[in-house]
Amino acid sequence: MTSTPLAGEPAFGDPRCDDFLQLNHFPARQAEPTVRAYWEALPWETREQSGWSYEQLRDGLAAFLSSADATPREQALSELKILPGHDKSGHPEKHTLCFRAGDVICIVGPTGSGKSRLLADIECMAQGDTPTGRTVLIDGCAPDPDARFSGEGKIVAQISQNMNFVMDLTVVDFLRMHAESRALEHPEEAITRVLEAAVGMAGEPFGPETPLTQLSGGQSRALMIADAAHLSPKPVVLIDEIENAGVDRLRALDLFVEKGKIVLLSTHDPLLALSGTRRLVIGNGAVQNVIEPSREERDNCRRLVELDRCLARMRERLRHGERLDEPWERMMC
Amino acid sequence: MKLITVAGPPSSGKTAVITKALRFLHSEGLRVGVLKFDCLVSRDAEVFQAEGIPVLTGLSGNFCPDHFFITNIEDCFAWGSRHGLDLLISESAGLCNRCAPHIRGFYAVCVLDNLSGVETPRKIGPMLKTADLVVVTKGDIVSQAEREVFAFRIRQVNAKARILFVNGITGQGAWEVSRLWKKAPEDAPLTGGRLRFSVPSAVCSYCFGQTKIGEDFQSGTIRKMTIPD
Known part of the structure; x- marks a missing residue:
C-alpha cells in the first residue's frame, strides 16, 4: 500500500496504522489509500457511534505514529x-561541583541536611531559580529550557528503596515493552544483556518467565539497576539507599561506570561511600565538603569488601539452612 | 485572569499536584483560587482552605457532571474575577473517561498516576488526548522503567503534550508545573469559546430519573450493543 497522503494526514501506508486501528477497536483496513477514504468507507452507524470524528482519527493516528519518532535517544x-548556590541561612556555598561520565558520587549528611534538595536541583537542572540558587550546566552549557519542562528531556533516572514493579507481566514481556518504547534496533540483544546483568547481581537467580511482581526485593532491585544501565536513555542515575536490598552493590556500580553513566548515590553504607570517586558532605542545605578518598580510605575499603563477602557467604549459608556456629575467625575468612 | 482546567481519574493526585504547584505561585504573590467540581462529595476544599486558597465547590449531584461543568464554568469564572484572582484552577475528576473539561484557548492539564497501569493512557480518552500538559504522579514507588514505558504510552495518544513527573507527597516536580502555569494564556474569552471535545449525546429516560429495566421504559437516545450469536 503506497499512496500520497492527503494534506495534513499521516501516511496511511505505514503498517503501524493497523496496530492503531486495532487498539481503538476500529475494523481492519481494506487497502484504502488515505485516512479519509478509510473513514468514509466505514458504515455510518460506526462513524456515528464510535465517538470519533475524521479529524480525531487523523490526529490520533498522527500522534500514534509520531510517538515512535519521539522515542528517547540515548542522551550523551x-x-x-553545578555552580554554587547558598545554604539555608543564605551564606554562599563554597564548592563548584564537576561530575564526569563514569563518576560515582556519594552524598552523605544527616536527614534534613539538604541531600534531596541537591538531587532535586540536578533532576530539574536548576538555573538559579530553585530555593538553593544553584545552577546546573550540561557539558558547559545551560540546558535547553524546553528539556527542563518535559519528562523526556530530563537527564536523570532514579532508583530508590521505595520503588516496586507494579506491572502484571513476566520479566521478558516487560523488558520487551521497555525496549519497544526505546525503538531499539536490536531489542532482543538488549533484553538478554539486562537479564544477564540482573541475574548476576541478584542473590538468587530468576528466569525471563518469572512474573515481575513475584521477584524478591533483591531481584527487583537488581533488575531495576540492570534495566537503568542498559535500557534507560538517561545519562545520570540517582540512587537512594540500596544498601539493604540484597544485591551485589559493587557490581551494580561497576555496571553504571562501564556504561559511562554519572551515578549519584545517597548513602551511609561504608562500603558504597568509600567506593565512590568522591564524596559530598551536605549540611545546612549546602555542600560543606568534597572528600576525595585517601589511600588509607582505599585500603580500608578493600577490607570492607572482604567483610562484605564474608557477610554474603553467611547469608548464603543461612539460606541453605546451615548453622553459623564455627569459631569467628574461621567464619571471617 | 488565567483559567486552567485540571482533570484526571479519581485519586490520581490532582489535589496534591495543584496544592504543591500553587504554593510556589502563592509565595510569589500571585492570587490563586480553585474550583472543585465533583459528583457527590468533596472534602478537598478543606485542603485548599488550609493553604489560604479560596475555593468554590460545585457538586453535580443528579446531573451529568460534564454538562454541569460546562453550564457553570462562566459563573465560576466571574466568581474568580470578583475575588481579584490572577489564576483560577478548575479541578474535576475524569468521571466516565469519555469527556474532558478542556476548553480551547485555555491551558489544559491531565493528571494520571503510574500505579493505574500501562494500559490506562489508552483508556482515558479526550481528557488526556486534548491536554497541553500531562502530569504523572506516584512515580516514586514504581520502577524507572515503568515510568518510561508509561510516558511512551501517553506519547502514543498525545504527541504534543508535555509530560512531567510530579511527586504529590514531596512536591518534587511541582515547581516545573508552576512555571508552566505561570505562562498559561491570560484573559482568554470564555463566552462563545468551545470545548475541545464534545460531551456525549445521551438524553434517554434514565437521564430523567427512570430506574426500571426493560424496553418499555427506555426512550430517547438509546444505543444497543451488537452481540454476536
Whole structure:
C-alpha cells in the first residue's frame, strides 16, 4: 500500500496504522489509500457511534505514529557542572561541583541536611531559580529550557528503596515493552544483556518467565539497576539507599561506570561511600565538603569488601539452612 | 485572569499536584483560587482552605457532571474575577473517561498516576488526548522503567503534550508545573469559546430519573450493543 497522503494526514501506508486501528477497536483496513477514504468507507452507524470524528482519527493516528519518532535517544553527556548556590541561612556555598561520565558520587549528611534538595536541583537542572540558587550546566552549557519542562528531556533516572514493579507481566514481556518504547534496533540483544546483568547481581537467580511482581526485593532491585544501565536513555542515575536490598552493590556500580553513566548515590553504607570517586558532605542545605578518598580510605575499603563477602557467604549459608556456629575467625575468612 | 482546567481519574493526585504547584505561585504573590467540581462529595476544599486558597465547590449531584461543568464554568469564572484572582484552577475528576473539561484557548492539564497501569493512557480518552500538559504522579514507588514505558504510552495518544513527573507527597516536580502555569494564556474569552471535545449525546429516560429495566421504559437516545450469536 503506497499512496500520497492527503494534506495534513499521516501516511496511511505505514503498517503501524493497523496496530492503531486495532487498539481503538476500529475494523481492519481494506487497502484504502488515505485516512479519509478509510473513514468514509466505514458504515455510518460506526462513524456515528464510535465517538470519533475524521479529524480525531487523523490526529490520533498522527500522534500514534509520531510517538515512535519521539522515542528517547540515548542522551550523551560527558560533564555535569553545578555552580554554587547558598545554604539555608543564605551564606554562599563554597564548592563548584564537576561530575564526569563514569563518576560515582556519594552524598552523605544527616536527614534534613539538604541531600534531596541537591538531587532535586540536578533532576530539574536548576538555573538559579530553585530555593538553593544553584545552577546546573550540561557539558558547559545551560540546558535547553524546553528539556527542563518535559519528562523526556530530563537527564536523570532514579532508583530508590521505595520503588516496586507494579506491572502484571513476566520479566521478558516487560523488558520487551521497555525496549519497544526505546525503538531499539536490536531489542532482543538488549533484553538478554539486562537479564544477564540482573541475574548476576541478584542473590538468587530468576528466569525471563518469572512474573515481575513475584521477584524478591533483591531481584527487583537488581533488575531495576540492570534495566537503568542498559535500557534507560538517561545519562545520570540517582540512587537512594540500596544498601539493604540484597544485591551485589559493587557490581551494580561497576555496571553504571562501564556504561559511562554519572551515578549519584545517597548513602551511609561504608562500603558504597568509600567506593565512590568522591564524596559530598551536605549540611545546612549546602555542600560543606568534597572528600576525595585517601589511600588509607582505599585500603580500608578493600577490607570492607572482604567483610562484605564474608557477610554474603553467611547469608548464603543461612539460606541453605546451615548453622553459623564455627569459631569467628574461621567464619571471617 | 488565567483559567486552567485540571482533570484526571479519581485519586490520581490532582489535589496534591495543584496544592504543591500553587504554593510556589502563592509565595510569589500571585492570587490563586480553585474550583472543585465533583459528583457527590468533596472534602478537598478543606485542603485548599488550609493553604489560604479560596475555593468554590460545585457538586453535580443528579446531573451529568460534564454538562454541569460546562453550564457553570462562566459563573465560576466571574466568581474568580470578583475575588481579584490572577489564576483560577478548575479541578474535576475524569468521571466516565469519555469527556474532558478542556476548553480551547485555555491551558489544559491531565493528571494520571503510574500505579493505574500501562494500559490506562489508552483508556482515558479526550481528557488526556486534548491536554497541553500531562502530569504523572506516584512515580516514586514504581520502577524507572515503568515510568518510561508509561510516558511512551501517553506519547502514543498525545504527541504534543508535555509530560512531567510530579511527586504529590514531596512536591518534587511541582515547581516545573508552576512555571508552566505561570505562562498559561491570560484573559482568554470564555463566552462563545468551545470545548475541545464534545460531551456525549445521551438524553434517554434514565437521564430523567427512570430506574426500571426493560424496553418499555427506555426512550430517547438509546444505543444497543451488537452481540454476536
